[in-house]
Amino acid sequence: MSEFSLIDRYCYNIGAKHADTRLSVGDDAALLAVPEGYELAVSVDTMVIGVHFLPEVAPAKLAHKLLAVNASDMGAMGARPKWATLALTIPDAQQEWLAEFSQSLDQTAERFGIELIGGDTCAGPLTLSLQIMGLVESGKALKRSGAQVGDRIYITGNLGDAALALALTKANQKPLPDSVSKALDAPEPPLEFAAQLLGLANAAIDVSDGLVADASHIAKASEVSLVLDIEQLPISTELSGHQQSQNYALYGGDDYQLCFTAPPKEDARLGLLAEQCGIKLTGIGVVQEYNQAPVLLRHNQELVLPDAQSGFDHFGNNE
């Protein structure tokens, strides 16, 4: 199959359709109209075989995860994802693989409100790179640097299930409970909830490298300390009781939940919004003036330092 018939068959009409798309797949570049009063939020995330996913993962799941991890970055800015371009590197043009991948890409992109407007296709070791673009009201995006002393810290969903799924898969303990395997293969970032946090939250980040690692990004950018209550961490029934439950919740990667800070006066509105969006929301700590370290853990009224070596780092020493 030629590169061009592959593009014709699998890359056109994928996902949502937006009126602001002036030109989509098929030309040298796509053309987008950014509506008055909005800014374009742009980000890219790559998934490499053997690094971000195990070789046996089904193409439909890869497409879902690729969209989810990218859409999650839009949510973390309070932006609504709208467009994506896809750089697809595949070892060979296997029809079955491509059909399954593009069908899942189409369905999930439509559900997330994302239109595929272009990309690039080449041969090589399986690498999926998606650039995502979203819209956010001008000047209102949620940055890592906005946390204020006195803010409460919140997290959506549960923490640590993806790390549990990875550990169980590596130990060959199959089948996994459904919700646990979904946490790893098919995360659902809280996009609607995130877009409605503008004006309520002061700072936000999506948890991809582990809660402590990502919370420390907010802390450093905002020049404060984030104090996390260990007893408050939201842990699923599947993970609770597991020997590593606390470690997975604090340091495990791939959660794609939203961690944000907001003034205490917004607590009731946040609770209502979470309920309307069908999101589990948990208060897990407070923002304090900088003290000893970016992130501190509170346990039985005592403050302890987190394990500095934990959290995923591509160029670090991950055990």
Ligand code: ADP
């Ligand atoms: P060019 O050589 O001008 O870069 P290509 O031949 O690479 O163009 O691609 C032709 C068209 O198909 C372009 O509009 C490009 O955006 C689109 N395209 C190529 N690969 C993909 C892909 N994997 N997903 C979506 N669109 C793609």
Ligand code: MG
């Ligand atoms: Mg090209």
